[in-house]
Amino acid sequence: MNSVIGMVFVVIGLAFNVLGCIGMIRLPDMYNRLQAATKCVTMGTSMVLIGVVIASGFSITAQLSVRCIICMAFILITAPTAAHALAHGAYSSGVKLWDKSVVNRYEEDFPKEPPKQEPE
Amino acid sequence: MFYILAYLVLLACCGMCLYRVGRGPTAPDRAMAIDILGIVVVCFTALLSLKTGQAFYMDIGISWAILSFIGSIALAKHLEGRGFDE
Numbered sequence: 001m002n003s004v005i006g007m008v009f010v011v012i013g014l015a016f017n018v019l020g021c022i023g024m025i026r027l028p029d030m031y032n033r034l035q036a037a038t039k040c041v042t043m044g045t046s047m048v049l050i051g052v053v054i055a056s057g058f059s060i061t062a063q064l065s066v067r068c069i070i071c072m073a074f075i076l077i078t079a080p081t082a083a084h085a086l087a088h089g090a091y092s093s094g095v096k097l098w099d100k101s102v103v104n105r106y107e108e109d110f111p112k113e114p115p116k117q118e119p120e
Numbered sequence: 121m122f123y124i125l126a127y128l129v130l131l132a133c134c135g136m137c138l139y140r141v142g143r144g145p146t147a148p149d150r151a152m153a154i155d156i157l158g159i160v161v162v163c164f165t166a167l168l169s170l171k172t173g174q175a176f177y178m179d180i181g182i183s184w185a186i187l188s189f190i191g192s193i194a195l196a197k198h199l200e201g202r203g204f205d206e
């Protein structure tokens with residue numbers, strides 16, 4: 001029974017992973033791609049790890065369960081941090097938004113500096 | 121059979137990440153795709169560890185996640201035009 005519930009979690013997580021990666025292929029802009037890929041893949045991998053914990057019989061003394069929980073906590077902390085740093089770095093290195101983007105709150109708050117000399 | 125299908129799905133995810141690495145018009149696209157590839161590989165090692173019953177595959181996953189995070193932060197700082205320790 002544990003195994004079946006764990007496999008259901010694994011399948012849901014894999015579906016999230018695939019949808020996130022398709023979003024990373026199909027969306028038009030770097031920021032859209034970053035948003036789709038980071039959120040969906042973080043959620044999907046966390047769900048796969050929860051499924052592995054349940055399917056391996058989630059006793060706290062089992063090595064696999066403890067490692068999966070540690071890895072899940074680490075991913076839930078670090079993946080949004082890395083995405084935030086990448087978005088900030090991309091914006092300040094001059095990557096343009098999509099043509100049909102409607103609003104740019106960051107530029108309203110911090111008006112753009114004059115462009116740098118070096119191209120990249 | 122279930123595991124083979126799951127590995128094929130994850131290989132498709134890795135292939136899409138590598139497509140974005142090769143195709144990406146700008147440098148942050150490639151950095152983002154490498155970051156996502158690191159998270160997908162953690163998923164891969166978790167399933168491999170569940171299939172074989174060996175817990176040490178998860179060690180590979182944890183260290184891969186840590187190295188991927190450090191690499192992403194370093195690339196983001198480089199794109200921003202600053203050093204790693206600023």
